[in-house]
Amino acid sequence: MSLPKVLYLLAYLCLFWLVFYNFPYLKTLKIYYFPSFYSKYNPKISTTLFPILQSNTDLPDPEPIKNSNFQYKSEFFSQGNIENLHKEGLQCNPISYGYNKTEGNKIFPPFNWPECSSLAKRNESYIKIDRISNQMYMTCPKGKDSYYFTGPLGIFTFTSSETQKYYWRVEKYSDEIKADNIEFAIGRCGNKGKFKEVALVPIFNQELFKNLKSFVKNKPRMIIQLTLDSISRNHFYRKLTSLVEFLNNFSNLFPNLTVHDFKLHSTIGVDSIGNMIPLLGGKDKFIRSFKGNQKIDYYGDKALWNILKKKGYLSLIASDGCSDNFSSSLGENLSIDYSLRQFFCACSEYSIHTTKKKATKQKCIGPYQAHYYLLNYTKTLAKMYSGVNLWFYLHLNAAHEESGQHASALDEDLKQFLEHIIKESQDKYDIFIMMHGDHGMRYGPWLSTIDGYQEKKLPVMFLISSKSILDEFPYSYHSLHINTLRLTSNYDLRETQLAVAGITEPTSYSINLLDKISKKSRICEDISSIYSYCACSSTLKLDLESPYVEKILNQLLSYTERIINAKSYSHPKYPLGKICRKVNLNFINRAFLIVINNVSEIFKIETFLDDSNARFEINVYVYSDDSGDSQGEISESIVAYGHRMKVKILNIKRLDSYAGKCKKKAKNAGLDPATCICS
Numbered sequence: 001m002s003l004p005k006v007l008y009l010l011a012y013l014c015l016f017w018l019v020f021y022n023f024p025y026l027k028t029l030k031i032y033y034f035p036s037f038y039s040k041y042n043p044k045i046s047t048t049l050f051p052i053l054q055s056n057t058d059l060p061d062p063e064p065i066k067n068s069n070f071q072y073k074s075e076f077f078s079q080g081n082i083e084n085l086h087k088e089g090l091q092c093n094p095i096s097y098g099y100n101k102t103e104g105n106k107i108f109p110p111f112n113w114p115e116c117s118s119l120a121k122r123n124e125s126y127i128k129i130d131r132i133s134n135q136m137y138m139t140c141p142k143g144k145d146s147y148y149f150t151g152p153l154g155i156f157t158f159t160s161s162e163t164q165k166y167y168w169r170v171e172k173y174s175d176e177i178k179a180d181n182i183e184f185a186i187g188r189c190g191n192k193g194k195f196k197e198v199a200l201v202p203i204f205n206q207e208l209f210k211n212l213k214s215f216v217k218n219k220p221r222m223i224i225q226l227t228l229d230s231i232s233r234n235h236f237y238r239k240l241t242s243l244v245e246f247l248n249n250f251s252n253l254f255p256n257l258t259v260h261d262f263k264l265h266s267t268i269g270v271d272s273i274g275n276m277i278p279l280l281g282g283k284d285k286f287i288r289s290f291k292g293n294q295k296i297d298y299y300g301d302k303a304l305w306n307i308l309k310k311k312g313y314l315s316l317i318a319s320d321g322c323s324d325n326f327s328s329s330l331g332e333n334l335s336i337d338y339s340l341r342q343f344f345c346a347c348s349e350y351s352i353h354t355t356k357k358k359a360t361k362q363k364c365i366g367p368y369q370a371h372y373y374l375l376n377y378t379k380t381l382a383k384m385y386s387g388v389n390l391w392f393y394l395h396l397n398a399a400h401e402e403s404g405q406h407a408s409a410l411d412e413d414l415k416q417f418l419e420h421i422i423k424e425s426q427d428k429y430d431i432f433i434m435m436h437g438d439h440g441m442r443y444g445p446w447l448s449t450i451d452g453y454q455e456k457k458l459p460v461m462f463l464i465s466s467k468s469i470l471d472e473f474p475y476s477y478h479s480l481h482i483n484t485l486r487l488t489s490n491y492d493l494r495e496t497q498l499a500v501a502g503i504t505e506p507t508s509y510s511i512n513l514l515d516k517i518s519k520k521s522r523i524c525e526d527i528s529s530i531y532s533y534c535a536c537s538s539t540l541k542l543d544l545e546s547p548y549v550e551k552i553l554n555q556l557l558s559y560t561e562r563i564i565n566a567k568s569y570s571h572p573k574y575p576l577g578k579i580c581r582k583v584n585l586n587f588i589n590r591a592f593l594i595v596i597n598n599v600s601e602i603f604k605i606e607t608f609l610d611d612s613n614a615r616f617e618i619n620v621y622v623y624s625d626d627s628g629d630s631q632g633e634i635s636e637s638i639v640a641y642g643h644r645m646k647v648k649i650l651n652i653k654r655l656d657s658y659a660g661k662c663k664k665k666a667k668n669a670g671l672d673p674a675t676c677i678c679s
């Protein structure tokens, strides 16, 4: 063999050694490696090694108590009241109700937004609609050209944003114009920049009013589905503190109304669509998008507005966003009376307003926040149509963003809205308001901790009702009291609001909250929610002696060990072991299993080292569908349940206090101190 050949061979061997020696670490060095032997066409593997909960019908439920024998007293609302649930002995027993107060305030530190009017340095928009003179006019500062466009246009109430892009024709303003057909005007002072001037005032329809009036026999009803996007119960208590204070003073302010806090209101779907459309359009026809003609009212006579129309209800659907996911599922030609779809789509296109999750700037449009216009419009509409039955679906998107800090922007405005609308209407109306989240935070660290994961599935749900409505249902006060401590869902909200309007639509997966008690034995299946969305995640303490369990845990541990070492010991920036030493995880203290659904689960493992005080808690996601793929982290595969399953580490947490020199050293070196045991 000649010398160059030997050198080549040596070089080859070196390369071979480099690749293979480092191979396990390579996988973890942010190279998005995916095991070639895992195919997305593999069958989804059932993880039900451990039995999923069955309804236990032996749990005794209280006998219903008649209204005449039950004394209503509002509870003092507080985040911690959730603790009473544990005493109830429910079959649905979530492992966590979300971040506790301390943890929550750490992740979402208290923060108040400035008023948009103080940012804009004015209280008034430079564009106006005056319904007395019925004119639209602009009042831009002298010397600035003014531009505007007006709406609504076209006949579609719920047009997709794509179609709407071609709607608007911006014109130069010269003089006031007739506003008979103008519901909103959007304008700009100056030749460039965003459109920050808006005016929005509903147009009264005399014909419609007359028609609706003919339905009214007794006191009319006002039903409001007030949906706060991405607000969990805990987040509500953290971020809407004045509103909580207001609710705590509610029985003083409004002795003829009641308010209830539902503590175990579970999601039934993954996102807004999955949680809201089945409520609005019913479960049976629910679909995220459909083929063919989009200019229809897809849910037809199952849609709440169409059912309520027959009872003489005016309908408004208002969302301060422009998500096409709604129009794709509902259709674009809804048979509703009022909609703010065009206004907010135009704002999304022309003004600074957006509901993108990444957009964490304050959502001001001129001197007010986006949702203010929606609430103001609703107040005006309620006043215009005073005396007829009203159904409003208001969907507020202020908290639809990833920082988790915008929910507080709703606090004062919502409080004022509720106070105003109840004050103005309580004599003329029976009032029924469901103020709830569609789901909790779905972004940020929602899947990386069990608390975050659980909080996403536990939206806030307050029910405000006139006593006059409750009096119609003989067991309502007691039922409501009990139901605030039971598993409930949006399907119950559908059945209940229909019942309030005098329509019965019983299903096997819902109850009328004013009439029936949600059973102690109620579980996810009973509310037709699958495990990934249902809040009753069951947790099992694993038997470490079981060979089956041992096999899975060992694989998970060795995977975790590699990840930890890749992040510290063999970090590519430093020679091996320069800063952190190699970690051997070989002792398991305790391990739990959280069943998510039949194809995925979370293992929670407490492990420690034999030669150091370091203790770790590791949450590992094991799945055979694609539910974990999009999180942009490294996946591996292990053999479990006789098949290959994907594995992803959700988080690695230190249980010992690891403050001190080593933490500092690792931090300075740009390493994650939690994974570093110093050399």
Ligand SMILES: *[C@@H]1O[C@H](CO)[C@@H](O)[C@H](O)[C@H]1NC(C)=O
Binding pocket: 044, 045, 046, 530, 598, 599
């Ligand atoms: C998981 O459950 C769903 C519905 O609950 C079912 O359709 C599916 O076949 C199950 N998959 C496995 C692998 O067990």
Ligand SMILES: *[C@@H]1O[C@H](CO)[C@@H](O)[C@H](O)[C@H]1NC(C)=O
Binding pocket: 100, 101, 102, 103, 451
């Ligand atoms: C709150 O949660 C954190 C994180 O799970 C935990 O460390 C802490 O002990 C909890 N505090 C209380 C008062 O329960």
Ligand SMILES: *[C@@H]1O[C@H](CO)[C@@H](O)[C@H](O)[C@H]1NC(C)=O
Binding pocket: 117, 118, 121, 122, 123
């Ligand atoms: C806006 O109005 C409020 C009271 O209505 C007032 O306190 C505030 O100073 C006004 N802001 C500006 C910028 O004019």
Ligand SMILES: *[C@@H]1O[C@H](CO)[C@@H](O)[C@H](O)[C@H]1NC(C)=O
Binding pocket: 249, 252, 253
């Ligand atoms: C509670 O309501 C009462 C009666 O309306 C009012 O006088 C009082 O100021 C309110 N208290 C708080 C803390 O808002």
Ligand SMILES: *[C@@H]1O[C@H](CO)[C@@H](O)[C@H](O)[C@H]1NC(C)=O
Binding pocket: 254, 255, 256, 426
């Ligand atoms: C409550 O209802 C009673 C009887 O319907 C009425 O007399 C009273 O004025 C109402 N109270 C308030 C504060 O509206």
Ligand SMILES: *[C@@H]1O[C@H](CO)[C@@H](O)[C@H](O)[C@H]1NC(C)=O
Binding pocket: 271, 322, 323, 324, 325
């Ligand atoms: C619409 O739904 C898709 C898929 O569920 C989601 O990725 C997207 O963020 C949604 N868009 C909005 C605007 O909510």
Ligand SMILES: *[C@@H]1O[C@H](CO)[C@@H](O)[C@H](O)[C@H]1NC(C)=O
Binding pocket: 155, 295, 296, 333, 334, 335
């Ligand atoms: C929208 O629906 C209404 C009935 O509610 C119908 O009269 C109209 O023709 C529909 N529009 C289109 C474009 O299909």
Ligand SMILES: *[C@@H]1O[C@H](CO)[C@@H](O)[C@H](O)[C@H]1NC(C)=O
Binding pocket: 199, 200, 201, 368, 373, 376, 377, 380
């Ligand atoms: C609120 O509504 C009233 C009509 O009731 C209107 O005059 C006013 O301009 C609206 N305010 C905003 C900021 O839209």
